[in-house]
Amino acid sequence: MILQQVFDGLTLGIVYALIAVGYSLVFGVLRLVNFAHGATYAFGAHIAMVVVVSTNFGLFWAIIISVIMTGLMTMFMDRIALRPLRAKKSKGISALITTIGCSYIIQNALMIVFGSRSKWFPKIFDYGNFQIGNVLVKSTQVGIITVSVVLLLLxxxxxxxxxxxxxxxxxxxxxxxxxxxxxDVNRVISFTFFLGGASAAVAGSLISGYYQIVNPQMGFIAGLKAFSAAVLGGIGILHGAVFGGLVVGLAESFAAFYIGGGYRDAVAFIILIVVLIFRPNGLFGKKVIEKV
Amino acid sequence: MPKPILELKDINTYYGMIHAVKGINMEISKGEIVALIGSNGAGKSTTLNTIAGLLKPKKGQIIYDGKDLSHSSAAEIVKMGICLSPEGREVFPDLSVQDNLKLGAFTRKDRAMIQRDYDKVYSLFPRLYERKVQVAKTLSGGEQQMLAIGRALMSDPKVLLLDEPSLGLSPNLVMLIFDLIKDIKKLGVTILLVEQNAKMALKTADRAYVLETGRITLEGTGKQLLTDDNVRKAYLGNI
Incomplete structure (x- = not known):
């Protein structure tokens, strides 16, 4: 039974890793936590959904279109809301509040366009299930892990x-x-936002394809958990974000099975708090000496 | 005097509310070493940062090769052939020596020429070659200074701006750095040098300007200023 929890947890964890890497990339270049990242993830899932439902391109091309659109959306967000703050050398907290604002603007826009109820999303990589030992492996999970690993390597x-x-x-x-x-520093920042948005779009589409459901608020808790994964690993450090994502995914899977579904969301944060007490910079974080 | 490669006309730059540079005029000819000396806060670094495009002048023109640079971005100015080696070295601490140099050549695409410039920089600074896979923060202060200058040279500049290259170095290293500056001049690079070490700067420079509270108060050849009474009292410790 443990192996089953491990496998399910890894599936979830690798997707958290993909979202967490987006936080880490942007934090790396800007020292800014992009709180709109969760909403970006929901945006990506909705774009993929609407393309699948309203055209006959199929899920693969829907995700590709979503990746491009979501990447452009985050670049646009940076261009109109964050770059002017950098040009004025405003304090970090202003940019932080701006990203929270953007998060709600994106989320509310999704509600206005798509309605606030949950909607159907096609199952991804649906080639049936098979048994390895006593672990039930769904083809969907294999697909999700493969795509995520390839993307993280890329x-x-x-x-x-x-x-x-x-x-x-x-x-x-x-x-x-x-x-x-x-x-051109602004161009590098734009590109970084594009990468963050694109990976969030893939993560959103994969998770929606797993649960077969999309919802404008889906990014809130996923975003927070991925953020805690990034902090857990040491924010700004890519392999830290991946490791943190896997830890959070595994913890959630074990908690849901052994403690009960009610605790699945809390466990990620309990681990985060405990780790930060002992390693304030995260598991892979280096000790930062502040220069005056 | 031949036509200047770089000319500052009535440059005024503000640091927030502070009027740091107040109407500076300078001319630098091709192949010269020109020094800009003055005490702390006189506006020396502000002048260099304005030429490099990190600060925008409120008024005035920077004419380089017949074009006005005063509205160009830092990135465009590097592409046109002016590169600043900033005060305090500002190397990329967690990147290797090689990657630091590679970033110096960021705007260039001519691979063969870039390779030639790696060889040039490594032969000027053999110590960098020995340490080329080390990350920059593990280098000594003098080596980091060499790296900062080498990195600027990798952009293949026509004009090299050096901000306090001798700051914080031991007397031996100061001599070495100034010898290297003369070697760089022999490669055909025009150099504008900002220094607090006025004596070494004046000995090395062909011409020099003295800057006081944002204004140029004196100019002349290095030799003239070395023997000028006011300069001796104010900057050379009355020797």
Missing amino acids: LTFIVQKTKIGLAMRAVQQNAKAASLMGI
Whole structure:
């Protein structure tokens, strides 16, 4: 029975990891927690849903369209709401409040357009179930894990091996020096938001395809849990976010089975609080020495 | 004097409410080393940051190669061939020496020429070559300064702006850095140097300007200013 919980928990956890990486990417370059990320995830799921329902492109292309639209939406959000704050060198807290505001604007827009009730979403990777030992493996889960792992590897490759990734790391470490190298810092930030939005769109579509349901508020709790996963691993550190996501997913799966469904959401936060007491910078976080 | 490669006309820059640079005029000819000396808070770094596009002048023109740069972004200015090695080095602490240099060449696409410039920088600074896979924060202060200058050279600048390259270095390293500045000049790069170490700066520079509370009060060749009574009293410790 334990193996079954592990497998279900990993499925959920890898998707949390995908959302958590979005928090970490943006935090890395801007030192900003993007609280609109949960709503972005819901936005991505709704775009995929509406494309599937209203066209005959099929789920694959619906997700591709959603990835592009959601990425552009987050770039747009940064352009109109956050970039002016950076230009005026306003305090970090202003940008934080702005992202909370954006979160509600996105969520309410989804409610106005799609209504606030839950809607059907097609099942993803539906090729039946099979048994390995005494673990029931759904093809949907295998698909979700495969797509998430590929995407996480792709994101890591972009950050570690490409020219734009090098620019992202440069902006993260010293934005002023980066601009002296001829790097257009705002473009790097836009690109980072695009990556965050795109991965949230995939995560939203995968989870909706698993539960076969979408809802404008779906991003709230998923966003908070992924955020706690990112903090758990050490925010700003990609492999930390992935590890944190897996821990949160596993914890949720075990809690739901052994303690009861009522505790499934609380357990992620209990773990977060306990970890932060012992490691304030997260599991993989480095000790930051504040320079004056 | 030949036509200047870089010319500042009545530049006025504000730091918030503070009028830090008050109508500066400067001319720098191709291939020269020009020093800008002055005490703390005179506006030296502000002048360099204005040329590099980090600060926007409220008034005045920066003419480079016949074009006015005063409205260009920092990134555009690097592409046009002016690169600043900032005060305090500002290397990327968690990136390797090699990646720091690679970022210096960020705007360039000519691979063969970039490779040639890696060789050039590594032969100027052999110590960087020995440490090329180390992350920058593990380098000593002098090595970080070499990295900051090397990184600026990787943009293949026509004009190199150096802000306090000798700051915080031991006397031996100060000598080494100034020798390197002369070597860089031999490569055909024009250099504008800001320094608190006025003596070394004046010895190295072809010409120099003295800046006091945002205004230029004196100019001349390095030798002239080294022997000027006012300069000796104010900046050279009356020797």
